[in-house]
Amino acid sequence: MDSAQHETVIIGAGVIGAALAYRLSTSGTPVTVIDRATPATGASGAGFSWVNAAHKTPSDYFRLNAKGVAAHHAWRAALPGASWFHPVGNIELTRRGETTAALEARSEELATAGYPVRRMAGAEARDAVPGLQIPDGAGVFHFQDEGWVDAPAMTHDLLHRAVQAGAALRTHDPVVGIERSANGRVAAVRLRSGGTVSGAEFVIAAGNGASALLSELGAPDPLTSGDGHPGPRTGPGAPHPTVGMVVETTAVADAPRPVVHAPGISFRPAPNGGLTLTDNPTAAQWSRADPRLWDVPALLMERAARLLPQLHGAHIAQVRVGERVLPVDGLSVAGRLPGAPNAYLVVTHSGVTLAPFLAELIADEIGGAERGELAGFRPDRFERR
Ligand SMILES: Cc1cc2nc3c(=O)[nH]c(=O)nc-3n(C[C@H](O)[C@H](O)[C@H](O)COP(=O)(O)OP(=O)(O)OC[C@H]3O[C@@H](n4cnc5c(N)ncnc54)[C@H](O)[C@@H]3O)c2cc1C
Known part of the structure; x- marks a missing residue:
């Protein structure tokens, strides 16, 4: 021993x-x-690695995550030289009227709970994210305390x-x-x-x-059963809820600083000067062994470039296939x-x-x-x- x-x-x-x-x-x-x-x-x-709480339910899980966000800010202030948490805020674009109304209602609940969120004007969002294409009629919300972690x-x-x-x-x-x-x-x-x-x-x-x-x-x-194969137990969400894919691009001119979420695509800065892209439901359609999973990187690049035209010159630098640790x-x-x-x-x-x-x-x-x-x-x- x-x-x-x-x-x-x-x-x-x-x-x-x-x-x-x-x-x-x-x-x-x-x-x-x-x-x-x-x-x-x-x-x-x-x-x-998006640091967030806004959409989490039920209320005790929301509170746990909101305190998680707050603890990141506290540790960043307390640990000399710790540079892995980037408190750059999260900008969320909604597509349809009903999602905007739902997020508006959620924002009111969050504000009551002391979780910072506000509607953002399109021009302000474009200042924060140079080149951002905001679809007509989209709502823009800003979650100021959120961010991302390396x-x-x-x-x-x-x-x-x-x-x-x-x-x-x-x-x-x-x-x-x-x-x-x-x-x-x-x-x-x-x-x-x-x-x-x-x-x-x-x-x-x-x-x-x-x-x-x-x-x-x-x-x-x-x-939830691992390896992306549905087992006797199932978890929440898409058919293979544990499977996730994250794509990192090569360096991008004018790379945005905030985390951005839009229907079908999310991105945030990557440590290499490019962007990290993902979309939870898309990759979770496929098991890790399914070749269709490998259509996802190009799809994410295409969706991201529609919102951020400067991505047209970028390439895929890295793809990571992950398995969520997902209680049922x-x-x-x-x-x-x-x-x-x-x-x-x-x-x-x-x-x-x-x-x-x-x-x-x-x-x-x-x-x-x-x-x-x-x-x-x-x-x-x-x-x-
Ligand atoms: C695609 C994807 C997207 C995600 N997005 C986000 C997000 O935006 N925001 C967020 O907050 N979270 C996100 N997560 C979740 C987050 O990454 C995980 O919840 C977190 O990393 C879990 O950390 P962990 O330390 O518990 O597990 P792990 O990082 O899996 O660490 C467990 C460690 O245990 C070791 N281990 C296992 N078995 C043994 C053994 N028998 N003996 C010794 N060592 C062992 C492993 O080698 C491993 O290093 C995401 C996850 C994925 C996959």
Whole structure:
């Protein structure tokens, strides 16, 4: 057995595991983070990384995400040199009268909840996004506090800060087994390399890899079946709701700074000076093995260029096919596992938005407090299904 008796063992070095490792280790808790691969190569390396809450329901999930947005602003201010969160705002164009009316109504609710949003004049939107073609009759809304994250940069920066604060990071070594004591508590995890890592608390922040670990623990799996194939359980949305595609373009002259959403296309700046494009429902039509998925990059380029003519000279620089970490009810899962009281599960979509705030909540809960913000998101809701 490893001689190091680390108190908290985090399985998974995506944005969530990294944020939690940072939060715990900088407040004095000994931490070991284990990943089967390189950090940020799961969902965290494949997403659109828009930091947002405006459209999320029900109300406790909206509030969790709104606090996620606020925590990004707070961490950006508190962490010297952290440059991965870009609070550039989000501009949303609606096409039809009824979507404009619905967004108008939602805006009023959001304003009442203290979430900044306003109608924007077309000329102002064109100032913010040079060249933007606004279809006749479109409504334009501005969500001022939203933005985007370079999620791999966030993951690596937070892990680096955690390591500097004393955390141990072990990569390329999957957890392949879990050892339990007679009272059901987890005593140690077994690594493929043959070692074991013991601890007092174990956090499963393994994204879609959580399913295998939960099966080992005999706990219900809340996740939508993976690999883009519909399984016995289904999640919300399109036929293959876990499948997502993100396209990065080559550098673009006059690249817009805000995140922009329009019917059929969303884009935001990419770290290479180009744009990152996506459209959730389009890619989620196809399983990852379906060749029709590869029609999507050209489609996204074409749709984006209709809104932003300067994209006509750009090319595709990179395409990422990702798999969402998607609980079957679409909501976050965070809490101790019934039957394994020192095992804490955290799996969620919108994990980029939520990582800093979830890290704060989970660090408090591992320390013995109970955070009411997580009351509606416990793993035991799947035991009752
Ligand atoms: C296409 C797409 C678009 C998205 N858009 C957005 C968005 O706009 N805004 C937003 O907020 N969120 C978005 N998301 C969601 C967000 O990216 C995820 O919720 C988030 O990255 C989840 O982070 P995580 O750390 O939980 O999981 P992951 O990033 O998947 O990390 C889990 C880690 O665990 C490791 N692991 C798994 N099993 C084991 C094991 N047995 N042993 C050791 N290590 C293991 C993996 O290697 C991986 O590194 C999007 C996701 C996708 C795919």
